[in-house]
Amino acid sequence: MKYIDLRSDTVTKPSPEMRAAMAEAEVGDDVYGEDPTVNMLQETVASLLGKEDALFTPSGLMANQIAIKAQTNPGDEVIVEAQSHIYNYETAAAAVLSNVLLRPIEGRYGIVTSQQVKSALRLPVYYNPKTTLICLENTHNKAGGTVFPLDVLKDIYSIAQKHDIRVHMDGARLWNASVATGISVKEYARYADTITVCFSKGLGAPIGSALVGTKEIIEKARIYRKMFGGGMRQVGIIAAGALYALKYHRDELAHDHEKIRWLANALQNVKTISIDQNTVQTNILVMEVTKNGITAEEIAQKLKKEGVLLSVMSTTTIRAVAHRDVTMDDVQLAGEIIKKILLE
Numbered sequence: 108m109k110y111i112d113l114r115s116d117t118v119t120k121p122s123p124e125m126r127a128a129m130a131e132a133e134v135g136d137d138v139y140g141e142d143p144t145v146n147m148l149q150e151t152v153a154s155l156l157g158k159e160d161a162l163f164t165p166s167g168l169m170a171n172q173i174a175i176k177a178q179t180n181p182g183d184e185v186i187v188e189a190q191s192h193i194y195n196y197e198t199a200a201a202a203v204l205s206n207v208l209l210r211p212i213e214g215r216y217g218i219v220t221s222q223q224v225k226s227a228l229r230l231p232v233y234y235n236p237k238t239t240l241i242c243l244e245n246t247h248n249k250a251g252g253t254v255f256p257l258d259v260l261k262d263i264y265s266i267a268q269k270h271d272i273r274v275h276m277d278g279a280r281l282w283n284a285s286v287a288t289g290i291s292v293k294e295y296a297r298y299a300d301t302i303t304v305c306f307s308k309g310l311g312a313p314i315g316s317a318l319v320g321t322k323e324i325i326e327k328a329r330i331y332r333k334m335f336g337g338g339m340r341q342v343g344i345i346a347a348g349a350l351y352a353l354k355y356h357r358d359e360l361a362h363d364h365e366k367i368r369w370l371a372n373a374l375q376n377v378k379t380i381s382i383d384q385n386t387v388q389t390n391i392l393v394m395e396v397t398k399n400g401i402t403a404e405e406i407a408q409k410l411k412k413e414g415v416l417l418s419v420m421s422t423t424t425i426r427a428v429a430h431r432d433v434t435m436d437d438v439q440l441a442g443e444i445i446k447k448i449l450l451e
């Protein structure tokens with residue numbers, strides 16, 4: 108059966124043109140810093156985000172965890188949003204790899220306010236944990252692809268600087284935030300010390316993320332990437348896919364936003380689905396399915412039988428993610444099938 112796969116934007120496959128660029132990539136040993144294509148990717152990303160340096164990593168998770176490791180000491184406290192990827196979907200890696208205390212703060216639509224951050228600051232007493240890092244997510248996955256407002260980000264960054272706290276932005280989908288708002292990724296990056304960006308989600312590269320920051324932090328990050336088993340050799344083949352995606356696929360993310368907007372509108376009046384239209388900002392749609400006595404998992408199974416794949420986010424919510432490998436026609440057909448299953 109051919110599925111319409113809306114589980115995630117991670118499912119995209121490299122196009123023939125991207126594969127050709129990968130096949131032609133010049134390579135070298137990146138553990139020696141000698142892969143010209145990786146070096147070009149790192150320079151390109153650092154410059155796009157207006158930071159001194161960047162480090163290519165095999166995954167977004169690794170980039171986030173290296174950022175935490177490089178900016179904390181064991182026993183430190185890291186403020187995270189309660190629904191964030193770092194807190195929910197990273198195998199408790201921060202506790203294991205960095206020995207830090209994650210302090211979750213519940214945001215609205217995944218956005219914590221500067222007031223919440225202020226209230227979370229601890230008195231500098233020796234028996235209190237020392238807060239050294241705040242992690243924010245832009246766009247916010249679990250909240251439905253919501254964009255972090257720039258003014259809130261600015262306020263949080265200024266509070267953090269006053270208290271000698273670093274800010275890390277999990278910008279796995281920062282490209283989407285930028286396309287949706289017209290605010291450059293560089294402008295968002297001004298208000299974070301380190302940023303994770305990802306090439307293998309909406310941009311359509313097969314593998315890879317990057318961590319961006321000062322030379323000093325990236326130097327430390329390189330040590331931890333190696334420690335975590337992420338030192339790669341002739342990886343320019345992969346970096347070439349990322350470079351291709353950055354050059355040709357970024358602007359196309361707007362189409363994915365249109366597809367999700369269409370789906371959200373089409374399902375708005377289905378009485379067994381609840382959609383908060385405020386969350387419909389980019390390429391993700393999180394829907395509460397309220398059909399009596401049926402779990403989200405069972406609904407996802409029924410949809411699968413009809414050829415539509417969605418991901419289950421909780422017992423009552425499912426997620427559809429638009430990406431470059433599904434067309435508007437696919438999404439419209441999926442919309443009809445979702446309606447049919449939820450109304451039957």
Ligand code: TLP
Pocket residue numbers: 114115116117165166167168169171192193196244246248277279280305307316
């Ligand atoms: N998110 C995946 C799943 O893990 C949930 C998805 O399908 O959306 N930050 C954010 C905000 C993410 O959404 C993800 C992946 C990551 C980090 C981790 O990236 P990878 O999968 O490259 O380790």
